[in-house]
Amino acid sequence: MKTLKNKAEFDLVYKNGKRYDRGCFRVYILLFSHSSLGERRLSFKERSALSHFISQKQNFYFGLSVSKKVGNAPVRNKIKRWFRAFCRNYESLLEGRAMIFVAKDFQSMEYALIQEEMLKILNKSCA
Structure with a gap:
C-alpha cells in the first residue's frame, strides 16, 4: 500500500x-486495467505517473x-486513520487500483459507516 505523492498522480485519478x-x-x-486509459489523451506527467503505477510491484495506491x-486537526487525523485502517484490512480487495478519499462531513461519519459504504463502492467498481 503506497500513497499518491504528487499533483500529476492525483490529477490522473481525478480526471480518469x-x-x-x-x-x-x-x-x-482508477482501475489500472481499465480499457479507456489507452484511448484517452494523457499529459506527459499523467502518462509517466500511470507507467509508474503499473511498473511497481505494489498494486494499490491511495490518497487522502x-x-x-x-474539523480541527484531531478530527481530520482521526478520519485519515480510519481510512488507512480500512485500506490495511481490505488490501486484497483493493489491488490494481488507485483511490482518493475526500472527506466532506464529519458529523455523520463513523468507522462502521465508512467500512460499509466503501465495501459497497468496491463491489460496484468491480462490476
Whole structure:
C-alpha cells in the first residue's frame, strides 16, 4: 500500500477515475486495467505517473484529502486513520487500483459507516 505523492498522480485519478459520492465522503477510483486509459489523451506527467503505477510491484495506491472545513486537526487525523485502517484490512480487495478519499462531513461519519459504504463502492467498481 503506497500513497499518491504528487499533483500529476492525483490529477490522473481525478480526471480518469470513477467518482462515487456518499453523504459524508467522496471516493475516486482508477482501475489500472481499465480499457479507456489507452484511448484517452494523457499529459506527459499523467502518462509517466500511470507507467509508474503499473511498473511497481505494489498494486494499490491511495490518497487522502481532508479539508480544514471538516474539523480541527484531531478530527481530520482521526478520519485519515480510519481510512488507512480500512485500506490495511481490505488490501486484497483493493489491488490494481488507485483511490482518493475526500472527506466532506464529519458529523455523520463513523468507522462502521465508512467500512460499509466503501465495501459497497468496491463491489460496484468491480462490476
